[in-house]
Amino acid sequence: MNLIKYRYLYFAISLLVIIPGVFALIFWGLPLGIDFTGGSLLEVQFKSGTPPTIAQVTSIYSNLSTSTMDISNPEIQPLGTDGLSIRSREMNDATKTKVVTALQTQYGGGQAVVIQDFNQVTASVGAEVARAAALAVVMASFAILIYIWYAFRKVNHPFRFGVAAIIATIHDTLVVLGMGAILGHFLGWQVDSLFLTALLTVIGFSVHDDIVVFDRIRENSNIYRRVDFETVVNHSIVQTMDRSINTQLTVMITLLALALFGGDTIHHFVVILLIGVFSGTYSSIFNASPILVVWENKEWRNWFRRKDESVTTLS
């Protein structure tokens, strides 16, 4: 089975997924939650089962808005069948109490209006968290690059292994961020601290998978010293394929169980993880190791030549 032969097809598939996500990021932006932007988030449940409409809630917020505390134009999302998630700029506790009282008296329907979650973040902290989050991702990537470089120091070109793993990591980060932008645009999902947790977990898993394949390449390089690198990599991928699929399956099973039956609070988190873990396994098999081959053959020298000359490397 020659998997490595179709490496440019795998790269094309990756780009097919990444490019729409990147466009979504550019045009719609990442829907940053209040963790990163500051503001307040109020989640209320209406025991009567009939929450007010978006226009009704907006008018309550506009009426309570003052010149010093502008909470008009809140963003409102339904939460299950009987709840609302309302995001606005920062408000103080007194205003929060007024909002809840207004919701209770006007739309409570004689039954309780329960605050499920009230979260408030000042803008300055939000901005700092956003910066630190970006830093955390970069630091994690860098630490992993260094570690792989060290762990594979006995192989030829250990640096390439680290870089290949980082490229795969960037792949997964782009897939997850792109999906975040798309899901944010169409379903109103927010990028919060949990999203960041999911992203970093995906990076961890992806590198985990890369290393399993790299480890096989490391071992096989010592056994088959005379065989060319491309064959060794292909053999290693094929050998670890069973494991990759099985591990992927077990992680997907647990995540799927969490996504289907778990609580609402972690639903988005789990779905992002599902997407990311799938991307992570894909990138470790179809991106990270093929990149090593591309690098070994220095194939970029043929990328921009006429087709008849590049046939030899593509076949």
Added chain:
Amino acid sequence: MTRRPYLTLVIILLLVAFAAWVDLSQQIILSNPFNGKALVDKNVPIQLGLDLRGGLQVLLEADLPVTATVSSNDLSTTQQILMNRANALGVSEVVMQSAPPNRIVAQFPGLTNSDQVVAALQETGVLEFVDLGNTPLPEGTVIQTDYRSAAAGPNGIVTLTPTSVASPTPTSAATDTATPAPTASAAATPGATPAATPAPAPTIYHTVMAGTSLATVEVAAGSTVGSTGYVINFTLKPDATTAFGDYTGSHIGQTLAIVLDKKIISAPTINAKIDKGQGYIEGNFTSDSANALAIQLRYGSLPIPVKVVESETVGATLGADSIHRSLFAGIIGLLAVVLFMLLYYRLPGFIADLALISYACISLMLFKLIPVVLSLPGIAGFILGIGMAVDANILIFERLKEEIRAGRTLRQAIDLGWSRAWPSIRDANISTLITCFILFIFGNTFGASMVKGFSITLALGVIVSLFTSIIVTRTYLHVVLDSIKFTEHPRWFGITEGSR
């Protein structure tokens, strides 16, 4: 180890049995067999995060210009003072952690009224010298005083009143209906004999002087009056000197408690009239405790002002619902994985499942003993840890199969499978631990307890899964192999005759 699988097996089984015992009990008691006394007596509840039990989390930040640096000493003092105030609210299990350089996270389980809590926290700290009469109260007692409710003079000096409310009998309280607040005329006659004062429950004690009257506070290695430890020297501001001298002169031998935020931090006895505006506090102080008290005396108010930068209130109903659903999801996920391993890997799969149960028992024990606060992402981290544990087993079993196909005997294959799979398991898990570490730092800095909880449980999961896959699974497998003949049952290993 491989030569003595039975010894290892016994150790593992004891460990798992102990873990299961801890998992199932609310409290663990180990008694010393020689004298019957309890060696270990510890409550081991599962600690649930705010998102699961409902409550309020507040992130406080030093309210200083960005350029100002906050010393870690000041931060920890602030944290301690805030903790005292929080405890005065009567809420149990308040958690307060400093998040250097300039933040403090406070968690109040079960509370939802953020206004009340925040108001209590931001109140300026109040230091008082309180007349306890002849009955010293233990340190840490929370008392009520008449400061700010009675005739407080300028500069915080309370006019000396003739009250001494020391332990009035309950009967007098029942008969006397006079108002407990000292009247202005009484306050004008310092040094008068103590009047029988009613004792409304709880007793209201009289504040002699407030902390604003202190000029300087210093710690000294004291031997002035034969005390062996440390003393705290203080000087008073000029306008408080006379009043304090009069008071101490007439109350020698009585207890004058030093009270911070209504809590007694020290209850020394008045040994002599203090009329020069200088005095010292002695007690069984060590260098550390004397310094701590001096800091509290110096900074009756917070050493650094704080403001609320983030608050989150979680209703308890959401929490209960989330627990049940996530637990259910976790069990379904675990069962599905167990079934998958059993069907695909047969006998080794069954053994891996046993190892997986050991993993779950040990992890839960660690969560309870350390203790780790379990939040929803924390549970997610735990479940992902299961994924890691399974992955290590899968790596080993795939290797095992390959070695058998390559013609090794089963016993050789097991040892080779382990030693060859080890580098990949090691490197992969170390990279996950690196990610956990960075997540932990991020979560710690911003009081993002959810992120922190996730990183802790995932890291623990990785470490425990390394132990179970490398030691537990291998031992189980060796023990089982001693009792069966592989050549008769290749199918138990998921190996068909053709593939060999």
